[in-house]
Amino acid sequence: xxxxxxxxxxxxxxxxxxxxxxxxxxxxxxxxxxxxxxxxxxxxxxxxxxxxxxxxxxxxxxxxxxxxxxxxxxxxxxxxxxxxxxxxxxxxxxxxxxxxxxxxxxxxxxxxxxxxxxxxxxxxxxxxxxxxxxxxxxxxxxxxxxxxxxxxxxxxxxxxxxxxxxxxxxxxxxxxxxxxxxxxxxxxxxxxxxxxxxxxxxxxxxxxxxxxxxxxxxxxxxxxxxxxxxxxxxxxxxxxxxxxxxxxxxxxxxxxxxxxxxxxxxxxxxxxxxxxxxxxxxxxxxxxxxxxxxxxxxxxxxxxxxxxxxxxxxxxxxxxxxxxxxxxxxxxxxxxxxxxxxxxxxxxxxxxxxxxxxxxxxxxxxxxxxxxxxxxxxxxxxxxxxxxxxxx
Numbered sequence: 276x277x278x279x280x281x282x283x284x285x286x287x288x289x290x291x292x293x294x295x296x297x298x299x300x301x302x303x304x305x306x307x308x309x310x311x312x313x314x315x316x317x318x319x320x321x322x323x324x325x326x327x328x329x330x331x332x333x334x335x336x337x338x339x340x341x342x343x344x345x346x347x348x349x350x351x352x353x354x355x356x357x358x359x360x361x362x363x364x365x366x367x368x369x370x371x372x373x374x375x376x377x378x379x380x381x382x383x384x385x386x387x388x389x390x391x392x393x394x395x396x397x398x399x400x401x402x403x404x405x406x407x408x409x410x411x412x413x414x415x416x417x418x419x420x421x422x423x424x425x426x427x428x429x430x431x432x433x434x435x436x437x438x439x440x441x442x443x444x445x446x447x448x449x450x451x452x453x454x455x456x457x458x459x460x461x462x463x464x465x466x467x468x469x470x471x472x473x474x475x476x477x478x479x480x481x482x483x484x485x486x487x488x489x490x491x492x493x494x495x496x497x498x499x500x501x502x503x504x505x506x507x508x509x510x511x512x513x514x515x516x517x518x519x520x521x522x523x524x525x526x527x528x529x530x531x532x533x534x535x536x537x538x539x540x541x542x543x544x545x546x547x548x549x550x551x552x553x554x555x556x557x558x559x560x561x562x563x564x565x566x567x568x569x570x571x572x573x574x575x576x577x578x579x580x581x582x583x584x585x586x587x588x589x590x591x592x593x594x595x596x597x598x599x600x601x602x603x604x605x606x607x608x609x610x611x612x613x614x615x616x617x618x619x620x621x622x623x624x625x626x627x628x629x630x631x632x633x634x635x636x637x638x639x640x641x642x643x644x645x646x647x648x649x650x651x652x653x654x655x656x657x658x659x660x661x662x663x664x665x666x667x
Contacts, residue, residue, distance in 0.1 A: 331550035341546035345373020352556035377524035387535040399632035427456035450596025485515035607664030621656040
């Protein structure tokens with residue numbers, strides 16, 4: 276007898292939990308494993324954020340439930356950030372919702388919008404959790420191909436009219452996980468025009484919007500005039516302020532969708548711990564100097580690793596955003612065989628590109644979220660391998 280639903284049983288294991296298990300098994304054998312697979316910042320949360328948390332956590336008045344939609348201070352900080360950084364005006368009461376991380380928010384958006392059998396247009400290659408969220412909502416995933424020859428922008432022309440008509444939501448993600456692709460305002464304008472024409476809800480995962488290099492500034496989907504008529508944008512403090520375990524994020528945009536998500540959340544959680552929200556507000560109200568310092572470290576790591584990949588005849592362009600390198604596997608290897616070779620022969624974990632969808636085959640994703648000495652050790656191990664492909 277099993278008590279587990281068919282829906283859960285048919286969901287593939289979460290990719291990174293599988294890698295974590297393999298890592299534990301190798302370490303138990305005494306192997307020194309360097310994990311370049313998962314995107315969890317290794318840098319410290321800024322001290323001024325920790326100071327605000329500890330100060331507020333000592334106040335017993337803050338140990339009660341948060342308002343379901345989040346505390347006013349945090350939502351006002353999000354609104355102030357959008358106004359200052361993007362020139363977008365938001366009503367903190369109706370157009371912003373506090374999230375327990377943007378991953379939770381994206382899943383709850385799908386639950387709030389999708390009925391069983393409805394389709395969702397998901398970027399390919401794209402973050403695997405998008406597809407899991409659709410699956411758990413009994414929806415259907417429609418592949419939205421991204422063009423590697425045009426900055427991984429959507430190829431709307433490859434969608435059938437039937438798929439478009441059956442879809443309720445389209446999701447985008449820039450700067451992109453896994454590709455690191457960045458776009459300008461025109462990409463969002465085109466996406467908004469497409470969504471409006473076909474009556475789609477448009478959602479943008481902007482978790483990496485502040486992790487940028489080379490003077491690039493990521494635009495917001497909400498900068499498009501009229502975007503709030505049908506769009507939401509998700510933000511996270513995990514990547515920009517090294518607050519992954521704090522689980523604090525937000526969603527902003529269309530008030531009807533915000534209300535629908537509020538209904539889902541008020542029936543399943545009571546928002547995040549108040550002092551964490553207060554610390555998040557302090558982060559968003561800061562001068563972002565610590566964000567720039569983090570980005571400088573990631574860019575320095577990029578500059579170190581890209582020439583070595585080139586020596587190995589591994590093609591990879593320098594991204595303008597995220598802390599990932601998206602690279603082609605060497606000739607003669609698939610994404611899976613390349614990742615397995617690195618793991619077994621070098622004790623280095625990278626993420627095979629096919630894990631991110633059909634469009635990821637032939638690539639791998641490498642994370643820069645390890646100390647520089649460990650990153651250098653990883654690439655030196657890669658250099659020491661025999662990359663010649665033998666055929667029987």
